[in-house]
Amino acid sequence: MHEMGLMEDALQMVSEDAEKRGIERVDKISLIVGDLSNVLPDALRFAFEAFRQTEEIPRISTHTCLEIIKERGLARCVLCGKEYEPTEYLALCPDCDMPFGVIQSGETFKIESYEGS
Numbered sequence: 296m297h298e299m300g301l302m303e304d305a306l307q308m309v310s311e312d313a314e315k316r317g318i319e320r321v322d323k324i325s326l327i328v329g330d331l332s333n334v335l336p337d338a339l340r341f342a343f344e345a346f347r348q349t350e351e352i353p354r355i356s357t358h359t360c361l362e363i364i365k366e367r368g369l370a371r372c373v374l375c376g377k378e379y380e381p382t383e384y385l386a387l388c389p390d391c392d393m394p395f396g397v398i399q400s401g402e403t404f405k406i407e408s409y410e411g412s
């Protein structure tokens with residue numbers, strides 16, 4: 296489950312940034328997770344829960360909550376220009392039936408923002 300490592304990295308980054316800004320406790324973290332990012336939101340929530348319970352990362356504890364903002368997958372066909380939502384990574388264009396879709400969005404995994412005091 297690579298979400299454990301991803302979540303640890305994200306929490307470390309937030310924790311270090313919060314330290315620089317003089318924030319003592321992080322109340323909320325918002326992450327953007329794309330449908331095509333290979334990151335499972337449920338696994339992320341599970342990892343987050345584990346880290347906030349153990350309180351091993353400074354400024355992240357049980358009062359911290361997690362928001363996951365999903366980014367929809369979108370591809371554009373290079374042949375006909377049609378935009379469509381791919382059902383899998385190498386998706387076929389619904390019009391041309393050719394695998395020439397270029398991913399436009401949905402691969403994001405990043406920290407959108409966090410709040411604390």
Ligand SMILES: [Zn+2]
Nearest residue numbers: 372375388391
């Ligand atoms: Zn097409």
